Amino acid sequence: xxxxxxxxxxxxxxxxxxxxxxxxxxxxxxxxxxxxxxxxxxxxxxxxxxxxxxxxxxxxxxxxxxxxxxxxxxxxxxxxxxxxxxxxxxxxxxxxxxxxxxxxxxxxxxxxxxxxxxxxxxxxxxxxxxxxxxxxxxxxxxxxxxxxxxxxxxxxxxxxxxxxxxxxxxxxxxxxxxxxxxxxxxxxxxxxxxxxxxxxxxxxxxxxxxxxxxxxxxxxxxxxxxxxxxxxxxxxxxxxxxxxxxxxxxx
Numbered sequence: 001x002x003x004x005x006x007x008x009x010x011x012x013x014x015x016x017x018x019x020x021x022x023x024x025x026x027x028x029x030x031x032x033x034x035x036x037x038x039x040x041x042x043x044x045x046x047x048x049x050x051x052x053x054x055x056x057x058x059x060x061x062x063x064x065x066x067x068x069x070x071x072x073x074x075x076x077x078x079x080x081x082x083x084x085x086x087x088x089x090x091x092x093x094x095x096x097x098x099x100x101x102x103x104x105x106x107x108x109x110x111x112x113x114x115x116x117x118x119x120x121x122x123x124x125x126x127x128x129x130x131x132x133x134x135x136x137x138x139x140x141x142x143x144x145x146x147x148x149x150x151x152x153x154x155x156x157x158x159x160x161x162x163x164x165x166x167x168x169x170x171x172x173x174x175x176x177x178x179x180x181x182x183x184x185x186x187x188x189x190x191x192x193x194x195x196x197x198x199x200x201x202x203x204x205x206x207x208x209x210x211x212x213x214x215x216x217x218x219x220x221x222x223x224x225x226x227x228x229x230x231x232x233x234x235x236x237x238x239x240x241x242x243x244x245x246x247x248x249x250x251x
Contacts, residue, residue: 003212004032006213007066007073009057009110010080011045012036014179015129018206019077024048032172033070035063036080060113072117078107078128083139084184096143100193103147108154115162123165125216126211128155131223132175134239135230144185161220168216174205 006023010016011034023030025125034045034054037196045052051070055062068075082102084095107128120125121156132149133141143148152171159169176182177200182192208220223228233240 003029003031003070004074005033006075007033007035007070007079008077008079009035009106010040010129011050011052012038012161014079014177014181015174015202015205015209016077016079017045018202019040019079019209020045020050022206022210024050033073035066037213051102056166057110058101060109063110064113072125073114074123075125075127077125077209077247078110078112080106081129081181083141083144083181085144085186087140088142091143099147101145103144104154105151107151109159115174117217118167119162119165120165124165125213126155126158126169127166128169128171128242129205129209130155130171130173130219132173132226132230135173135226136233140186169218170212170216172205172208172212172222173202173207173219173226174222176200177202177205 006227008016014130014189016034016036020032020034024045032045032050034042034050034052034180035057036042036052036054037054039054042052042054053066053069055066057063080102082098082152083100084091086092086095102248114124114126123179127170128151130151132166133145134152137145155169155171162169179202182199183189185191208222211218225231229240234246
């Protein structure tokens, strides 16, 4: 079988790094291309056999140079993301722009760049790391939730557009994950303290991504109970907001 070429954005942290390392353990089947901004992690990926490139996903010139050097991917995992948890009226303008550019505009532009080649080949798989915040918003996550809502709308339309070309579109929707992202998004530490043992482990999400590569599905909700919660939210949003508010407004 021909090796599948996998491009991973945000490969130097959290889920992206974990998925990259898993795929690098299966070099008979995958070639891994990783982009990110952490030099130490890029070096680690390189030492494990990845084609690792420093690149800011919001800079399409940098991403274009990566693709020029590596060729067109068979699978793309959109894992790059940023967040800041803050009240809407206190959110810095630069943070609003950063979240919109990284979480929404960047994956849309990269998808547009890659799609023609997948359409010509009549195959491909696009895997986006979404969030349960895109389905059920929480206090102090208004902008972050907005970016993930946007990603859901985009991928739902995209899935229908590319189906006839044999291209799969999958979205992984995890709840909060125990990664440095949490600490960067909420520097007070209250978010982590409120969720405690309910935080997902990185390996759990990485397992879901690997399973989706082998068995493309529309979406994956983690933990599974979150899939039920989002359905309940459509029926009784006021109830879900009342029950969930205590986890995100802890003093």
